[in-house]
Amino acid sequence: TSASAGPTNGLSTLSGAAAATTEQKADRMQLVDEEQRFNDDQFAPKLRDWGLEDAGFGYDLCAVLGSQSTGKSTLLNKLFGTSFDVMDEKQRRQTTKGIWMCRGLKMNVLVMDVEGTDGRERGEDQDFERKSALFSMASAEVLIVNMWEHQVGLYQGANMGLLKTVFEVNLGLFQAGKAKSHGAKDKTLLLFVIRDHVGTTPLENLQATIVSDLNKIWDSLSKPDGLEASQISDFFDFMFTALPHKVLLPAEFDKAVNRLRTRFVDPKDPNFVFRTEYHKRIPADGLPHYLSSIWEQVMTNKDLDLPTQQELLAQFRCDEIANAAFATFAGEIKAFRRHVESGTVLETLGADMALHRGTALAKFDKDAGRYHQEVYRRKRTDLLEKLNASLSPFFLGQLKNLHKHVLAAFKSNVLERMRNESNYDFGEVVGSEKERAQAKFSAAAKLVLLADTDWTVSEEEAQLEEEIQSIADTMRVEETKKMVAQIERNVKKGLAEPVELALNKPSETMWDAVLETFRAVLQQAESTYLRKAKSFNCTDDENTAALIALRRKSWISLRAKVDEQTADTVLAAKLRNTFEDRFRYDENGVPRVWKPEDDIDGAYQKARDETLAMIPLYSKIEPRDDSLAVSLPSTSDDPASQAAVDRGEEEEFDFPSTLVVFSEARKAEIGTRFRKEADALYVEAKRSTVSSIAQ
Numbered sequence: 296t297s298a299s300a301g302p303t304n305g306l307s308t309l310s311g312a313a314a315a316t317t318e319q320k321a322d323r324m325q326l327v328d329e330e331q332r333f334n335d336d337q338f339a340p341k342l343r344d345w346g347l348e349d350a351g352f353g354y355d356l357c358a359v360l361g362s363q364s365t366g367k368s369t370l371l372n373k374l375f376g377t378s379f380d381v382m383d384e385k386q387r388r389q390t391t392k393g394i395w396m397c398r399g400l401k402m403n404v405l406v407m408d409v410e411g412t413d414g415r416e417r418g419e420d421q422d423f424e425r426k427s428a429l430f431s432m433a434s435a436e437v438l439i440v441n442m443w444e445h446q447v448g449l450y451q452g453a454n455m456g457l458l459k460t461v462f463e464v465n466l467g468l469f470q471a472g473k474a475k476s477h478g479a480k481d482k483t484l485l486l487f488v489i490r491d492h493v494g495t496t497p498l499e500n501l502q503a504t505i506v507s508d509l510n511k512i513w514d515s516l517s518k519p520d521g522l523e524a525s526q527i528s529d530f531f532d533f534m535f536t537a538l539p540h541k542v543l544l545p546a547e548f549d550k551a552v553n554r555l556r557t558r559f560v561d562p563k564d565p566n567f568v569f570r571t572e573y574h575k576r577i578p579a580d581g582l583p584h585y586l587s588s589i590w591e592q593v594m595t596n597k598d599l600d601l602p603t604q605q606e607l608l609a610q611f612r613c614d615e616i617a618n619a620a621f622a623t624f625a626g627e628i629k630a631f632r633r634h635v636e637s638g639t640v641l642e643t644l645g646a647d648m649a650l651h652r653g654t655a656l657a658k659f660d661k662d663a664g665r666y667h668q669e670v671y672r673r674k675r676t677d678l679l680e681k682l683n684a685s686l687s688p689f690f691l692g693q694l695k696n697l698h699k700h701v702l703a704a705f706k707s708n709v710l711e712r713m714r715n716e717s718n719y720d721f722g723e724v725v726g727s728e729k730e731r732a733q734a735k736f737s738a739a740a741k742l743v744l745l746a747d748t749d750w751t752v753s754e755e756e757a758q759l760e761e762e763i764q765s766i767a768d769t770m771r772v773e774e775t776k777k778m779v780a781q782i783e784r785n786v787k788k789g790l791a792e793p794v795e796l797a798l799n800k801p802s803e804t805m806w807d808a809v810l811e812t813f814r815a816v817l818q819q820a821e822s823t824y825l826r827k828a829k830s831f832n833c834t835d836d837e838n839t840a841a842l843i844a845l846r847r848k849s850w851i852s853l854r855a856k857v858d859e860q861t862a863d864t865v866l867a868a869k870l871r872n873t874f875e876d877r878f879r880y881d882e883n884g885v886p887r888v889w890k891p892e893d894d895i896d897g898a899y900q901k902a903r904d905e906t907l908a909m910i911p912l913y914s915k916i917e918p919r920d921d922s923l924a925v926s927l928p929s930t931s932d933d934p935a936s937q938a939a940v941d942r943g944e945e946e947e948f949d950f951p952s953t954l955v956v957f958s959e960a961r962k963a964e965i966g967t968r969f970r971k972e973a974d975a976l977y978v979e980a981k982r983s984t985v986s987s988i989a990q
């Protein structure tokens with residue numbers, strides 16, 4: 296860094312480095328105060344300051360035990376670069392009581408130092424000593440047991456009393472734990488540090504003395520049920536070391552402490568103390584809650600059941616972690632609401648939902664995955680359900696919007712194709728568009744259908760199909776109507792000329808010609824209808840009804856044509872023509888020029904009577920050939936039709952009455968009128984002979 300910092304003089308660099316070293320010394324904090332209250336407020340922030348909050352299992356915890364003023368704090372500060380209070384040599388003033396914690400310098404180690412009154416030596420109550428020992432045991436991987444060399448072998452001395460407390464406490468601590476699945480691997484390492492080691496007695500001898508004392512203590516303990524046969528080595532591993540006199544041999548002391556430090560920092564050291572099996576498996580972020588609840592248990596003198604504590608911690612922390620992950624997630628997905636509520640289909644919604652859910656779960660997995668596995672898995676399921684429940688409205692909203700869009704597109708696509716394709720097949724258009732719409736819906740729905748949910752789209756798919764079908768049905772009815780109207784127009788056109796022609800000249804077989812035309816035109820119309828109806832997927836009932844309507848309408852068309860052709864003036868013209876053909880033209884169609892000797896009266900009467908005889912032919916539609924006779928059902932023949940007529944929904948149709956073109960009275964009227972016209976022609980003929988004579 297000095298290279299990039301630019302030119303600096305050596306002196307300032309040196310002093311800067313020295314200052315940094317002092318500053319880097321981590322602040323200690325009072326974890327438990329003189330009143331034996333746990334410092335809930337400051338521990339978590341402190342852990343963050345120390346940079347250990349996110350360390351997971353990547354940290355170690357050690358604590359120290361031993362009589363007052365045996366140089367414990369001095370040793371810890373030297374070993375770990377901590378800043379614990381050391382009793383002032385000159386003033387002999389007391390250090391602040393309680394449990395202190397500090398982060399080791401440049402190591403992920405949390406160190407606990409206990410400052411108490413030396414109750415045992417002063418005859419005071421050993422309450423705090425017992426509590427802090429229990430607390431240390433429940434959290435630390437390594438307990439440094441600090442004693443003067445001259446204390447070794449003093450079986451009745453303060454140290455052994457403390458160790459007895461430690462063992463008792465430990466048995467209580469693991470009583471419940473042993474009963475559960477936690478195996479013998481939950482061991483704690485006791486590192487004995489013998490201070491002011493003079494050297495005349497070798498360490499091995501001191502060690503042997505301590506071990507034999509430990510065994511004596513262990514044997515004297517009354518063990519809880521199920522642990523009667525347990526060995527001290529089931530719970531503890533032991534390590535021993537000695538340090539020279541700090542005041543008399545300061546250089547030797549420092550060297551020995553430096554050597555000792557490698558046991559704490561170098562995993563390759565054969566005497567490395569922080570072996571994985573000693574770790575209490577409390578993730579760093581869970582320490583504040585865990586230690587606080589352990590202290591509470593200790594204070595209320597409850598049985599300290601570590602596995603249960605770990606499970607409780609897991610529940611607490613998993614909830615906290617899940618809530619934090621969920622809060623972030625909830626903020627991220629807020630934006631979806633606006634989109635979904637505005638009715639748009641978000642192309643990326645599925646991917647985005649999966650992403651945010653995945654991020655939340657990953658966050659949860661990363662932090663919560665270190666806790667009690669069963670609890671972690673249960674809480675993960677809870678979180679997943681909660682995440683899914685929050686996303687579900689978006690999923691449903693998107694499906695709803697998708698449904699609307701697809702349905703609208705289906706409708707407009709069908710209409711557009713019918714508009715643009717001149718010779719479309721309605722059934723094919725609807726069928727292919729329906730397929731396209733459904734495929735589009737399913738594909739888009741699949742994109743928002745997240746895995747690990749109980750979501751389905753089949754219901755929505757079924758509903759869509761139903762609605763498409765209903766739209767298609769409505770369109771088909773419209774189309775059918777349009778088609779039928781077209782057919783009817785064709786019928787009308789087809790009938791017009793032939794009927795006019797047939798009725799122009801009255802004859803015995805004129806209705807045969809009319810009905811023959813009608814039959815042909817209707818047949819054509821029916822086959823056109825059936826051909827088109829096939830692609831419309833019309834039902835048989837619809838076809839039957841449509842055909843009945845078609846025949847009826849065609850017949851009404853025919854009747855209209857007949858009415859037109861038999862209207863007063865039209866019919867009168869026809870009769871006059873017929874009469875004139877007979878009266879004014881000879882058999883060869885040559886116009887007659889009347890001469891006086893001609894039988895004008897006879898010719899007139901013949902032509903008139905023949906023409907009059909034609910009038911009844913027009914009055915009723917009646918073919919010569921019976922096979923040409925038409926018969927259509929009347930509305931009164933069918934109760935359903937009759938009911939529709941009664942409701943005013945259908946026009947009454949009485950077929951027999953339609954066969955009558957005009958009544959007897961009108962027949963007479965037409966006759967009278969014709970006679971008058973014929974008479975006029977007769978008079979005119981007569982006059983023409985007169986005038987020819989006069990010339």
Ligand code: GDP
Nearest residue numbers: 363364365366367368369381382384490540541
């Ligand atoms: P603690 O109460 O066990 O934490 O002890 P302190 O670290 O506060 O030290 C108590 C006194 O013992 C202080 O005056 C230290 O200077 C002194 N001391 C520290 N280390 C040693 C040591 O190794 N040998 C001796 N003889 N005195 C020490």
Ligand code: MG
Nearest residue numbers: 367368380410
């Ligand atoms: Mg101290």
